[in-house]
Amino acid sequence: MNREGILNAVLASSLVLVPLWASLSGEIFAITLATKIAILALAGVGLNIALGQGGLVSLGHAVFFGLGGYAMGVLASHAQDFVPLLEWPFALDGTKSMPVIWITAILASSLAALVIGIISLRTSGVYFIMITLAFGQMFYYFTISWPAYGGEDGLPIYIRNSFPGLNTLVPLQFHFICLALLFAALVFSARLKTSPFGLALNAARQNGERVAASGIRPFDVRLWAFVISGAITGLAGALFADLNRFVSPVMFSWQTSGEIIIFVILGGVGRLFGPVAGAMLFIILEHFLGDFSEYWQIFLGLLLLAVILYSPGGIIGILAGREKSHV
Amino acid sequence: MPPMLLFEQALNGFQFGVMLFLMAAGLTLVFGVMGLINLAHGSLYMIGAFFAAYVAGLTGSFILALGASLAAAAAAGAIIEVTVLRRLYDRDHLDQVLATFALILILSEGTRWVFGSFPLYLDLPDYLDGVAVLPGGLEYPIYRLVIIAIGLIMAGGLFLLIARTRLGIQIRAGENDREMIAALGVDITRLYTIVFAIGAALAGLAGALVGSIQSVQVGMGEPVLILAFVVIVIGGIGSIKGAMIGAILVGMTDTLGRFLLPIAMSSVMDASQAASVGSALASMSIYILMAVVLAIRPTGLYGNR
Numbered sequence: 001m002n003r004e005g006i007l008n009a010v011l012a013s014s015l016v017l018v019p020l021w022a023s024l025s026g027e028i029f030a031i032t033l034a035t036k037i038a039i040l041a042l043a044g045v046g047l048n049i050a051l052g053q054g055g056l057v058s059l060g061h062a063v064f065f066g067l068g069g070y071a072m073g074v075l076a077s078h079a080q081d082f083v084p085l086l087e088w089p090f091a092l093d094g095t096k097s098m099p100v101i102w103i104t105a106i107l108a109s110s111l112a113a114l115v116i117g118i119i120s121l122r123t124s125g126v127y128f129i130m131i132t133l134a135f136g137q138m139f140y141y142f143t144i145s146w147p148a149y150g151g152e153d154g155l156p157i158y159i160r161n162s163f164p165g166l167n168t169l170v171p172l173q174f175h176f177i178c179l180a181l182l183f184a185a186l187v188f189s190a191r192l193k194t195s196p197f198g199l200a201l202n203a204a205r206q207n208g209e210r211v212a213a214s215g216i217r218p219f220d221v222r223l224w225a226f227v228i229s230g231a232i233t234g235l236a237g238a239l240f241a242d243l244n245r246f247v248s249p250v251m252f253s254w255q256t257s258g259e260i261i262i263f264v265i266l267g268g269v270g271r272l273f274g275p276v277a278g279a280m281l282f283i284i285l286e287h288f289l290g291d292f293s294e295y296w297q298i299f300l301g302l303l304l305l306a307v308i309l310y311s312p313g314g315i316i317g318i319l320a321g322r323e324k325s326h327v
Numbered sequence: 328m329p330p331m332l333l334f335e336q337a338l339n340g341f342q343f344g345v346m347l348f349l350m351a352a353g354l355t356l357v358f359g360v361m362g363l364i365n366l367a368h369g370s371l372y373m374i375g376a377f378f379a380a381y382v383a384g385l386t387g388s389f390i391l392a393l394g395a396s397l398a399a400a401a402a403a404g405a406i407i408e409v410t411v412l413r414r415l416y417d418r419d420h421l422d423q424v425l426a427t428f429a430l431i432l433i434l435s436e437g438t439r440w441v442f443g444s445f446p447l448y449l450d451l452p453d454y455l456d457g458v459a460v461l462p463g464g465l466e467y468p469i470y471r472l473v474i475i476a477i478g479l480i481m482a483g484g485l486f487l488l489i490a491r492t493r494l495g496i497q498i499r500a501g502e503n504d505r506e507m508i509a510a511l512g513v514d515i516t517r518l519y520t521i522v523f524a525i526g527a528a529l530a531g532l533a534g535a536l537v538g539s540i541q542s543v544q545v546g547m548g549e550p551v552l553i554l555a556f557v558v559i560v561i562g563g564i565g566s567i568k569g570a571m572i573g574a575i576l577v578g579m580t581d582t583l584g585r586f587l588l589p590i591a592m593s594s595v596m597d598a599s600q601a602a603s604v605g606s607a608l609a610s611m612s613i614y615i616l617m618a619v620v621l622a623i624r625p626t627g628l629y630g631n632r
Binding site (some may be wrong): 265 | 360411414420421422424425426429430431432433435436437439440450495549551553556557560561564603607608609610611612617618621622625626627
């Protein structure tokens with residue numbers, strides 16, 4: 001196993017072992033931190049498909065994260081208030097079942113990614129960055145001004161949603177649900193990268209004209225990558241809402257988009273475990289620097305600036321050396 | 328609906344557009360000349376507002392406060408250009424986005440650290456704090472007319488600077504071919520710092536002017552920054568003329584949308600529902616405008632890239 005493989009194994013096993021240790025020694029808060037890392041890493045894994053593999057710098061992934069969150073919020077709030085979601089043309093109740101919520105979150109964010117992708121992938125470079133950012137703001141202001149689901153105040157969900165056969169109120173069980181989804185997404189992402197689709201996507205990032213010349217439309221490849229990417233981030237949003245039992249327009253804010261990019265960049269763009277390393281570092285910094293100083297984001301900013309200026313490979317680049325070339 | 332009210336809202340929209348232009352001009356100039364996408368432009372807006380509020384509190388003079396906003400934002404812009412942004416010109420957009428995002432974190436938290444979390448207020452002097460009667464009998468705040476005038480003067484000055492001065496010639500040449508003007512002996516490093524400082528000063532002035540209508544607080548710059556992005560995407564990145572037209576379009580659409588859409592909705596549904604549906608639609612209106620413009624012209628109205 002090469003150094004990156006060893007590092008990945010360490011990262012993965014720490015997300016399994018630390019919560020187990022925390023559960024045995026009664027450190028419930030550490031489990032919550034680990035769950036938060038797993039969920040945010042999942043959002044990063046989603047973005048990394050568009051950003052790392054496809055070279056699409058989306059500054060609007062908060063849209064999908066937020067839609068996932070609101071999919072959970074809307075379904076669960078109807079279920080907890082016993083108000084049907086739809087009465088016409090057919091009766092439809094809300095639900096507290098995680099799998100149904102996940103599927104809804106994935107469908108909603110895929111659909112949004114499809115529409116946003118069709119409009120914004122017509123452009124590239126700096127236009128693409130600004131347009132995805134603007135779509136994020138559009139959803140943000142829409143949720144603030146739409147009063148039905150809490151508007152600016154957000155929407156609390158009193159009891160965590162359920163998963164068949166498990167007790168999600170036990171922090172460790174909920175953690176392993178999130179971790180299983182993260183690992184599934186990592187496996188999917190790794191397989192995608194070496195699949196014909198992933199190779200076409202990688203080629204479209206490097207040279208769109210050549211891809212077009214070999215008979216593949218780069219627009220289509222990028223669009224599907226954007227949809228897959230949005231769907232995974234949407235799933236992470238649903239889990240994040242379940243972790244906090246609260247959704248609010250903040251999930252749609254441009255800072256959220258920026259933070260998801262930070263996970264990917266701090267860890268290392270295009271690296272499989274980059275988002276995991278990045279999210280872990282972010283949460284650990286937030287937790288420990290947050291205790292140390294109210295203004296911890298100054299240090300986060302300085303660290304980020306240092307990584308960008310002096311170490312473009314991120315943490316995994318520092319610890320595991322340069323990515324080996326596929327050529 | 329009385330026509331006077333519509334006229335007043337149209338003026339408000341125009342004033343908002345002029346402010347957006349001051350923000351968008353710097354962004355589009357920096358992108359056009361240096362190829363840099365600068366998310367931290369909103370922080371310069373905030374810095375301008377904070378220094379204006381601080382100097383106004385110290386001296387009581389509104390003119391000095393506006394001067395302070397220009398000077399502070401230009402200085403802050405020059406400092407971050409020399410220390411950080413200069414290294415990013417030949418990096419890809421992702422690095423630029425991330426590094427300037429990092430600058431936002433540093434500048435926002437730094438401002439919170441220095442000035443505290445509570446909003447500051449920038450009070451208007453008595454001579455600006457009244458209403459003027461416009462032709463047709465409309466009473467309109469003097470201060471908003473002053474904002475429009477200052478904005479238009481700045482816009483005119485910027486057009487003259489670019490079209491008529493030696494510096495403007497260098498800026499336009501820099502947009503077209505930076506290697507060539509460097510080879511012709513123009514100090515390109517100094518030129519970039521000056522361009523950046525000009526853009527920063529305009530943003531700082533906009534922050535101070537708007538800060539007297541709203542409150543001055545950390546995080547005030549980012550919503551405006553994103554609107555300025557919408558403006559330059561609509562206008563075409565790199566085009567000052569496009570920024571002007573885009574800014575007025577966005578300012579008018581946003582303000583009139585917030586005013587007219589709830590009224591339009593009330594003709595098809597009951598009043599309370601119309602207010603919420605109308606305001607939700609209005610909050611999306613400028614993004615829909617942007618999507619329509621891009622669907623027709625992917626490089627914006629005046630873009631050629």
